Amino acid sequence: MTIAYLIHSERPYGELQELITQLTKQGDHVFIMINDNELRDQIAFTFMEYSKVHISQKQMYAQEGDLSLARGTLMQMKEALQLKNQEFDYFINLTDGMVPLKSRMEILAYLKQYPDKDFFYVDRSEKDDPDLRKKTEKYYPYTNIITFPTNKFVRAMTKGMASILYAFHSKRKLEDEILIGSPWFILTRKSAEILIENFSYCSNTYKLSWYAEELYIPMMLHKFAPERYQEHINDNLRAVGDGKWIESHVVLPCTTKAIETCPNALFGGRISAETEAGLYSSYFDIYNANLG
Template identity: 60%
Template sequence: MKIAYLVHSYREYDELVETIDQLIKQGDHVFIMINDNDLREQIHFVYAESSKVHISSIQEFAQEGDLSMARGTILQMREAVGIGFDYYINLTDGMIPIKSRNDIVSYLEENNNNFYYVDRSEKEDSELRKKTLKYYPMTNLLSFPTGKVSRGFSKANASIFNTFGLRRKIEDEILIGSPYFILKHKTAVLLVEHFDYVSDTFKLSWYAEEVYIPTMLKKFNADDHINDDCRVLGPSGKWIESQGADKVTEDIIEKYPNALFAAKILAEEDPGLYQNYFDIYNS
């Protein structure tokens, strides 16, 4: 089985190199967006002779919650499908495998499906459509609003714009769920073919990466999947809407024995745990 890992990271140099080295050790490829310009140049230099490491160049920078994350991921996917892989797996900053590669491959072969988690659609939650139709100023910038004040300002202005009729027009059913996925080749190709839909539909949106995968695959009649992102995400263990993956501990991970990946596992805070899971992955 050939796996393409679609990675977004702003880790320190040593941790980033270790992550890439471990993920490519068994022949898989890494497609990576690196936010820091100097670090990106360092990684370019280190892997200049490697055919398995692909550093994003069309869009070099991405941010959680912003359209740039959705666009950047599909651009990575577009490069990857040109090579051809069995599965495409996205990993956010600090997310690593917690099972051996053999176990992951066996699980994917046994189930032979896409994996992503859909929480709900607008049919169950009418507020979801209202939220998605709004235009949020201050998104699609180099500094997505992360502070409470700036986020409040962005949401307040989005409501004002909406009141005056400045809103996107989406006829498709809107769905929302975890931004993390494991997709088969045919599904990845479909998303790449409809790349323009992402930019046209979700410009100035709020956490586009939580909406574009389930909405697009529903729209294009390719939503057959197992409703599980296969991740342990933060202290709660599960995806939380409009909130990035948080730090996890071994105790939390042990509560989810079927998970394949976890985030965030940070080498600078728990180097033993970090290295232990990489040892498991390449065992």
């Protein structure tokens, strides 16, 4: 089995170089978006002769919270699917500096238990929470600016303006069932192909959306591949912060507590050398532990 890792990262050069090296040691490929121009050039130069490392060029910038991250990830899938003489069995996204918490052998052993299944976590639908439609129908201006994910003032202004526009009946018209869940996934090649075939739906539907990456995977597969959606494994396989994903919240670094809380997690959020020194010193080698 071969994995296409779809990465969006702003980690320092040393950490990013090490992560890419570890992820590609056993034949897997890395497709990576890097926001910083200088860092992107450094990584491109370092791995310029590595055929398994692909620096995103058609969309080089993305950020958590708006359409750019969802759109950029789909473009990475498309690039992977178009590679000649290379077929990927799984597409796994790692955002915000995520790293493996298990060895490659353990990850594949888990996936093999559910052949031809997708893995993503759906928290709820509008049937469970009618307010979800109101939130999703709103247009959130200012989402595609650098300060959006973290700046509290911009977030508050964005939500306030969205409510004003909604009150004046400026809202998106959505006929599809609204679903929301974790932005992280493990998808089969078949599902990746279906998403790419319907790429325009993502761009048209989630423009000026609030955290589009929490919506587009479940909603698109529910709409365009209902049988595959019904059979997906609804597990939250990522450990972030002190536990699991928190809706529409900037992703917190992974902690020892998070790993203890989520023992079945395959991947974890970025690990800090300052707050988790012991964990940080060992995690780079976890993925290739079976190589000795």
